[in-house]
Amino acid sequence: MGIFKVIRNTSDELHYLYNVLNYTMGIHTDYDKRYSPNVDIYNAYEQFLSVKKYFGKTSGNPAFHFIVVYDARSTWGDNYERAESMSRSIAAYFSDKYQIVYAIHRKPCSKRYGGCSSVYHAHFVMNSVSYIDGTMFAGNRSELYAFLDYIKRVTGDKSWVTQYGSEKGKGYQGVSDAVAV
Numbered sequence: 001m002g003i004f005k006v007i008r009n010t011s012d013e014l015h016y017l018y019n020v021l022n023y024t025m026g027i028h029t030d031y032d033k034r035y036s037p038n039v040d041i042y043n044a045y046e047q048f049l050s051v052k053k054y055f056g057k058t059s060g061n062p063a064f065h066f067i068v069v070y071d072a073r074s075t076w077g078d079n080y081e082r083a084e085s086m087s088r089s090i091a092a093y094f095s096d097k098y099q100i101v102y103a104i105h106r107k108p109c110s111k112r113y114g115g116c117s118s119v120y121h122a123h124f125v126m127n128s129v130s131y132i133d134g135t136m137f138a139g140n141r142s143e144l145y146a147f148l149d150y151i152k153r154v155t156g157d158k159s160w161v162t163q164y165g166s167e168k169g170k171g172y173q174g175v176s177d178a179v180a181v
Contacts, residue, residue: 102123
């Protein structure tokens with residue numbers, strides 16, 4: 001079972017954008033495991049901010065930050081290449097309209113639920129302002145569930161848990177989308 005975490009933080013605005021990009025693309029990630037289909041990963045903050053300033057949308061929700069925790073079966077145990085391929089496909093869902101960066105993190109295998117539950121997870125940070133037309137990403141539940149359906153197709157994993165929360169206190173509320181397979 002995979003986990004889709006949606007993280008919201010609108011109170012810190014551009015400070016949050018800077019911090020989440022620094023965390024995702026910085027010291028917590030091996031330097032060869034950071035990617036973007038449409039942003040220079042070394043200048044992501046400046047490029048996100050340029051789009052926001054161009055469209056006059058520098059306040060409010062600065063980014064759509066989500067984490068995809070892959071089930072160990074979908075990465076075939078410890079297969080980085082598979083995790084990278086799935087992450088690239090997931091980022092492509094939004095990349096024709098929004099700037100997006102992502103990084104793959106590896107955790108030691110845990111023995112939850114009687115087996116290896118996850119080795120890889122990917123952090124995705126997407127600019128909340130479209131570089132095409134300046135529209136803000138709403139991130140409502142219907143959009144997120146459509147996106148989760150896409151993730152299910154990409155990973156081949158039909159059972160997922162969706163967690164909503166904020167970075168502050170890491171308080172997530174889980175919603176099970178599990179479907180028996």
